[in-house]
Amino acid sequence: MPDSDLPVPESRRVSRKRTRLSLVWVIPILAAVVGVWVAITRILAEGPTITITFQTAEGLEAGKTKIHYNGVDVGTLTAIRLSDDHLRVIATGEMAPKTEGFLVDDTKFWVVSARISGANVTGLGTLLSGAYIGMEIGESKVKKRDFVALDTPPVVTGETPGRFFLLKTPNLGSLDAGTPIYFRRLQVGQVASYELDKDGQSLTVKTFVNAPYDQYVTPNTRFWDASGIDMSLTANGLTLRTQSVMSILVGGIAFETPATGPLLPPAEANTVFTLFSDRTTAFKLTARDPQKFVLVFTDTVRGLSIGAPVDFHGIPVGEVVDVSAQIDAKTFQFSAPVTIVLDAMRLGVQVVGMEPGADFAALRRKMIDNLIAHGVRAQLRTGSLLTGALFVAFDVFPDAPAATVDWSRQPAELPTIPGQLEALEANVAGIIKKVNEMPLKAIGDDLQKAIVELDRTLVSARGTLDAGRGTLDNANRLVEPNSVLGVELANTLQEVSRTMRSVRVLADYLERHPESLIRGKPGEAK
Amino acid sequence: MSAAALTAMQQGWQSCEGCGLLSRPVAGAHEGRCPRCDEELTFRKRASVQRTWAYLAAAAICYVPANVLPVLTTVTAGGRESDTILQGVVLLWSPTGWPLSLIVLFASIMIPSAKILALAYLLISVQRGSIENNEQRARLYRTVEFIGRWSMVDVFVDTFTAALVQLQPLMSVEPGPGLPFFAAVVVLTMLAVESFDPRFIWDAASANEVRYA
Numbered sequence: 001m002p003d004s005d006l007p008v009p010e011s012r013r014v015s016r017k018r019t020r021l022s023l024v025w026v027i028p029i030l031a032a033v034v035g036v037w038v039a040i041t042r043i044l045a046e047g048p049t050i051t052i053t054f055q056t057a058e059g060l061e062a063g064k065t066k067i068h069y070n071g072v073d074v075g076t077l078t079a080i081r082l083s084d085d086h087l088r089v090i091a092t093g094e095m096a097p098k099t100e101g102f103l104v105d106d107t108k109f110w111v112v113s114a115r116i117s118g119a120n121v122t123g124l125g126t127l128l129s130g131a132y133i134g135m136e137i138g139e140s141k142v143k144k145r146d147f148v149a150l151d152t153p154p155v156v157t158g159e160t161p162g163r164f165f166l167l168k169t170p171n172l173g174s175l176d177a178g179t180p181i182y183f184r185r186l187q188v189g190q191v192a193s194y195e196l197d198k199d200g201q202s203l204t205v206k207t208f209v210n211a212p213y214d215q216y217v218t219p220n221t222r223f224w225d226a227s228g229i230d231m232s233l234t235a236n237g238l239t240l241r242t243q244s245v246m247s248i249l250v251g252g253i254a255f256e257t258p259a260t261g262p263l264l265p266p267a268e269a270n271t272v273f274t275l276f277s278d279r280t281t282a283f284k285l286t287a288r289d290p291q292k293f294v295l296v297f298t299d300t301v302r303g304l305s306i307g308a309p310v311d312f313h314g315i316p317v318g319e320v321v322d323v324s325a326q327i328d329a330k331t332f333q334f335s336a337p338v339t340i341v342l343d344a345m346r347l348g349v350q351v352v353g354m355e356p357g358a359d360f361a362a363l364r365r366k367m368i369d370n371l372i373a374h375g376v377r378a379q380l381r382t383g384s385l386l387t388g389a390l391f392v393a394f395d396v397f398p399d400a401p402a403a404t405v406d407w408s409r410q411p412a413e414l415p416t417i418p419g420q421l422e423a424l425e426a427n428v429a430g431i432i433k434k435v436n437e438m439p440l441k442a443i444g445d446d447l448q449k450a451i452v453e454l455d456r457t458l459v460s461a462r463g464t465l466d467a468g469r470g471t472l473d474n475a476n477r478l479v480e481p482n483s484v485l486g487v488e489l490a491n492t493l494q495e496v497s498r499t500m501r502s503v504r505v506l507a508d509y510l511e512r513h514p515e516s517l518i519r520g521k522p523g524e525a526k
Numbered sequence: 527m528s529a530a531a532l533t534a535m536q537q538g539w540q541s542c543e544g545c546g547l548l549s550r551p552v553a554g555a556h557e558g559r560c561p562r563c564d565e566e567l568t569f570r571k572r573a574s575v576q577r578t579w580a581y582l583a584a585a586a587i588c589y590v591p592a593n594v595l596p597v598l599t600t601v602t603a604g605g606r607e608s609d610t611i612l613q614g615v616v617l618l619w620s621p622t623g624w625p626l627s628l629i630v631l632f633a634s635i636m637i638p639s640a641k642i643l644a645l646a647y648l649l650i651s652v653q654r655g656s657i658e659n660n661e662q663r664a665r666l667y668r669t670v671e672f673i674g675r676w677s678m679v680d681v682f683v684d685t686f687t688a689a690l691v692q693l694q695p696l697m698s699v700e701p702g703p704g705l706p707f708f709a710a711v712v713v714l715t716m717l718a719v720e721s722f723d724p725r726f727i728w729d730a731a732s733a734n735e736v737r738y739a
Contacts, residue, residue, distance in 0.1 A: 008539055011549040011558030011567050024577040024721075028584035031710065035587050038595070038703065064607075 047075065047095035052109045052133065053148045057089040059113050059131030067093055067133045068112070074099050077133070093133070103145060106138030110150040152177065154192065161211035162189065165267065167223050167253070168202050169275035174227045174251035181207055182226060182254040188213035191253065205275060207253060218257050218264040222282035223273050227251035232280070233387050241279055258283060290343040291364070292321075292411035295378045295392065299419045301336040304380060304390040310340045312376075312394040318342035320392060339411065340392060365407055372415060375400045380419035390419075533728070540567040571723035575649060581718035582645050588710040589638060595704030598684055602697045610704060611635060611680070634680040634708070637673060641715045644670050648722065655730040667724045674719055677712040681705065 054060065057080050067075035075095040083090050095103070113131040114124055134153055169175075172194060181189035189209035196203055209217055229248055232239045242248055253275065276282035301323055310318040322339035375398045383391045403415035478485055510517065534541050539548045540558070544565030551558045551567070558567050571577075596608030609617060611634045618627035644666055651663060684705055691699040 009547075009549050009561045011540060011551050012561055012564075013552040013555060013558055022573040022576045022580065024573070024580040027714070028580050028587060031584035031587040031714070035591050035707075038591050038707075042595075 105140035105142040163214040167275040224276040224282035226254035377417035585714035592707035596702035
């Protein structure tokens with residue numbers, strides 16, 4: 001069939017440079033490039049894989065549970081399986097990229113879930129979101145990929161500014177991880193952990209004091225257990241100390257630096273302190289120059305406890321360290337030697353006016369001798385009527401029998417005088433004796449006589465009173481309204497009233513026209 | 527109708543797609559413009575096989591991240607969860623929700639892959655000059671062309687969900703990185719279908735074998 005037979009027009013010519021390869025191939029190349037780029041970023045986004053061994057997988061969920069560091073999501077648990085011995089749980093975690101530096105030998109992991117322990121309620125957010133894994137980045141340089149999780153979350157993580165201090169205590173009391181630490185009743189830290197010392201004799205409590213309060217912990221600082229209520233009933237009376245309601249409930253540790261001591265730089269981290277049982281113990285200064293003496297009391301030492309204060313003129317100078325008993329083999333007299341330690345300097349008594357280089361011991365002996373010679377004696381006194389606790393008081397008794405101190409004995413014995421209680425007893429006995437000696441019968445007779453006399457006096461007094469009443473009646477009659485005297489009196493008063501009115505008119509006129517005194521009334525002058 | 531029937535190309539004519547006018551290319555040229563309506567004239571779609579292959583390759587490349595990367599990220603108070611298409615299918619699979627799961631499985635996984643495979647088959651058979659199963663292949667092409675647009679359902683569902691579920695901070699839904707790839711797969715397969723010239727299926731059967739590839 002020839003083409004020309006049919007009226008088919010020719011198409012218009014277009015000049016187009018034909019390319020063998022279509023431009024459309026850019027699209028798959030582009031797709032490949034984008035795909036490869038996504039793949040590469042995905043692979044790069046892949047972080048290290050770690051395993052964490054837990055005691056239990058409670059609250060953990062593969063694919064859901066996150067690993068948080070400082071609240072930042074740094075990984076996810078991808079798988080949870082039992083260990084080969086079925087005792088533990090091994091979780092595989094997929095960490096975020098560039099977290100290799102976090103995974104070192106002393107990095108710690110733990111499960112964070114809602115915990116309510118005494119003072120602290122933590123991890124409330126996990127109630128909604130489920131538990132997550134907390135971590136603390138270690139400082140070691142050794143890389144590690146397999147970790148064992150902590151059983152309990154650490155109270156303080158390394159990022160919190162502050163310092164750790166170690167406290168030695170014979171028993172833990174009510175302390176626990178998270179127990180607050182108070183400084184001037186302000187919560188400044190908490191107990192991080194505790195562990196029994198190797199010898200089993202004491203515990204080391206690791207505490208953390210937050211910055212900036214850690215600067216107030218100096219080598220001189222005292223820590224004491226402020227748990228509960230510190231109540232003591234001593235010769236000094238009832239003492240009640242607490243830190244806060246919270247510390248009463250959950251315990252607490254308080255610290256304070258004695259104001260009297262020298263100003264020291266802040267203590268180094270991990271300095272070891274003693275944890276005292278209470279504030280009083282904590283603040284007992286260390287002995288400076290203790291001197292032991294013996295006081296032999298013949299009166300009862302009931303209520304005198306070890307640690308009871310010894311004072312001189314009301315100033316505490318020492319304390320009782322021992323109370324014992326002895327019987328004199330010759331006189332069979334029972335007495336109680338009480339050992340006391342005097343350390344006035346420790347209790348804040350300062351020595352003034354001492355020449356440098358002087359023999360202080362000799363000076364003290366001389367002073368004590370002098371005081372004894374002036375009648376200073378030791379006496380047992382009741383510190384508190386409530387408790388009956390006794391204390392030793394040195395006071396001046398000028399009437400006391402003369403005594404000297406035998407310095408050759410160690411410890412030296414200081415003279416005593418029977419206590420107030422004994423003296424009181426003697427006084428009461430004397431009073432009773434005097435009461436007994438009173439001539440009570442004679443006094444009674446005299447009294448009766450006096451009463452009879454009084455009766456008579458009262459009878460005559462009644463007669464006098466009757467006479468008095470008559471006089472008063474007469475007077476009454478005189479001043480009655482209708483009596484003559486009354487009418488007269490009324491008239492007289494009216495007269496006086498009128499006179500006074502004319503005088504006032506005159507006075508008024510004179511005030512206005514004082515010249516009328518000389519010139520008379522103007523009308524009259526005309 | 528026999529495969530050896532007369533076609534415009536065998537006559538050396540070109541049919542205008544714009545106005546239906548038949549015309550002859552200028553001697554020595556394969557292309558031109560319609561003398562009546564100035565539409566571009568070719569015997570077959572220009573570089574059809576090559577372009578279809580290119581689109582198809584791009585679609586196949588995008589198909590991998592579309593299925594590997596998550597398409598939907600659900601952020602709840604409990605945390606964020608990213609799901610790929612397949613995970614979504616598994617997630618939806620429940621005694622009551624399985625029809626929905628099946629829809630997602632068909633619309634999002636099977637249809638795109640079936641399209642890619644079908645087009646690849648058509649292209650290979652055309653390039654090899656196969657003359658068998660012409661009618662089935664033509665039907666296959668029509669099916670692929672018809673079904674292609676429905677694959678976008680998944681993309682729409684995703685974008686709608688992401689736009690509607692923004693209950694910050696309780697819950698929100700964000701499109702995942704796989705979604706653009708998935709949309710690219712759908713668009714690229716549609717482009718591939720569009721650029722394929724079904725007349726090639728029949729050309730091989732014609733006596734004069736012409737290749738424009």
